[in-house]
Amino acid sequence: MTSLDKKTRGRTSHGRLRALDVYLVHQERELLLRSEGPWARAAFVDVGFGEHPWTTLESAEAFRELHPGLPVLGVELESSRVEAAQAHADALTHFRQGGFELPLHSGESVRLIRAMNLLRGYRPEEVPGIHQKLGGALLEGGLLVEGSTDTPGAILVTHLLRRVPEGLSREALLFHTDFSRGFAPVLFRDWMPRDFRRRVKPGEPIQTFFSDWTAAWQEAREAGHTEPPEAFRHSVFRLASRVQGIVTDAWLLDHGYLLWKPPGGVFP
Ligand SMILES: C[S@@+](CC[C@H](N)C(=O)[O-])C[C@H]1O[C@@H](n2cnc3c(N)ncnc32)[C@H](O)[C@@H]1O
Incomplete structure (x- = not known):
């Protein structure tokens, strides 16, 4: 040890x-x-x-x-x-x-x-x-x-x-x-990896990411994509126009994965 x-x-x-x-x-x-x-x-x-x-x-x-x-x-x-x-x-x-x-x-x-x-x-x-x-x-x-x-x-x-x-x-x-709990970006907040767990708060870059995703999700819902898998998919498309490095591969989105590869890597 x-x-x-x-x-x-x-x-x-x-x-x-x-x-x-x-x-x-x-x-x-x-x-x-x-x-x-x-x-x-x-x-x-x-x-x-x-x-x-x-x-x-x-x-x-x-x-x-x-x-x-x-x-x-x-x-x-x-x-x-x-x-x-x-x-x-x-x-x-x-x-x-x-x-x-x-x-x-x-x-x-x-x-x-x-x-x-x-x-x-x-x-x-x-x-x-x-x-x-x-x-x-x-x-x-x-x-x-x-x-x-x-x-x-x-x-x-x-x-x-x-x-x-x-x-x-x-x-x-x-x-x-897997959408068994529905979908909203905030679902992920309490399951962030340890170094980000208590950092989803104002002033932190990870909070900016969550705010962008939440805004994208609200737009998707307003556009009629209310079922969780569709709300997720369309939130990711919208997020990709705001944030660099969002992967919009069809297989990932069909299976409920958001992969974010920021250019230069994930901030510490
Ligand atoms: C909550 S369990 C997780 C089990 C499984 N990985 C999962 O995701 O369901 C955490 C386990 O990690 C072990 N653990 C904690 N620190 C460790 C370390 N430094 N090296 C190896 N095992 C460690 C604990 O003993 C415990 O059994």
Whole structure:
């Protein structure tokens, strides 16, 4: 355990991260499939899998539909959770005790790290150091996904951070809803990643983003797009005319994803 790691509750639920799996399989197909040089055995690492390794196993199944030989490593601070998870280990699936300093063995490499629903107990000022520590384990081109969801996984907001030659780039923010709670941009406010969680307030750039999205959503509704999926889709089209870097790909919008890739990266 390093000075950054902290014990937290381990609650998770089946299917909680399924929308993220679907996104990654669709949008990060190349990352999941790469197999040259060190990528041949490069793992997916799930940090903080919780009391039960359900979401790790669900992701392993989803990603292995693309890449059957993908190594998967579940990492947990709590040793009792690691012991219980061993019942699900196999030749390609491992569970190890560890923290942000990932417990990798010599010769192991990493293509994708997921750290979902784990930074709530950490201070926002600690987040950049945690991102750097985790991102340091990635191969160049690899992805770190860190964010939050509600318990069923109906609402999700996450950072997408890419390992680039200069370090770790804050490439994008991803928002998703399955519309089971309707739709309004404010739905996402309480599920922002830790570093933005309490910053949706006047004077903060993330508040400007929410104000723009809310105005775009109100216009969409006034134009008759009142059903949640349509209100979402048309709010994103309108938002794209105000804010740079909004991705308006049809698949993303049809499936309830807003991907925001601001030029120059997501502000800190
Ligand atoms: C709320 S659970 C999240 C489970 C699952 N990732 C999910 O999204 O549903 C958070 C887990 O992260 C673990 N955790 C917290 N800090 C950690 C760290 N630095 N390294 C590894 N695991 C950590 C906790 O022990 C806990 O089991």
